[in-house]
Amino acid sequence: xxxxxxxxxxxxSAMGVNEHTKKTFSxxxxxxxxxxxxxxxxxxxxxxxxxxxxxxxxxxEDFTAALPDNDCRYAVYDFDFVTSDxxxxxxxxxxxxxxxxxxxxxxxxxxxxxxxxxxxLDGIHxxxxxxxxxxxxxxxxxxxxx
Numbered sequence: 133x134x135x136x137x138x139x140x141x142x143x144x145s146a147m148g149v150n151e152h153t154k155k156t157f158s159x160x161x162x163x164x165x166x167x168x169x170x171x172x173x174x175x176x177x178x179x180x181x182x183x184x185x186x187x188x189x190x191x192x193e194d195f196t197a198a199l200p201d202n203d204c205r206y207a208v209y210d211f212d213f214v215t216s217d218x219x220x221x222x223x224x225x226x227x228x229x230x231x232x233x234x235x236x237x238x239x240x241x242x243x244x245x246x247x248x249x250x251x252x253l254d255g256i257h258x259x260x261x262x263x264x265x266x267x268x269x270x271x272x273x274x275x276x277x278x
Contacts, residue, residue, distance in 0.1 A: 147245040148179035204242040223257040
């Protein structure tokens with residue numbers, strides 16, 4: 133890889149995370165204020181920002197419908213479930229959404245900045261990378277959480 137290519141690679145992975153983004157994740161995690169938060173990379177600001185939030189009453193179908201069909205996003209989803217011994221539990225999923233129809237540049241940008249962003253979100257239980265809705269189907273989430 134040339135120096136220019138290496139520099140560009142480092143630039144892509146050096147996305148910041150603003151305080152509002154961290155605060156919104158904390159509100160989902162600790163206060164249960166949201167069911168999900170969808171994040172996008174703002175290339176001009178060079179940081180990951182909140183794109184959409186879902187209120188606690190929204191379903192998993194509402195969440196998946198809120199993801200764009202042809203662009204990448206990061207998302208966290210607070211999945212509530214009941215265990216086999218009848219205990220109410222909650223697990224937070226980090227989803228790296230990168231549909232096949234998204235631009236190559238977007239796929240690269242999200243792939244190279246994912247680990248840095250994911251590291252900023254303390255309290256994630258599971259991570260899923262999805263290029264197709266079937267890869268993050270509710271059954272996949274349910275199976276991982278059990």
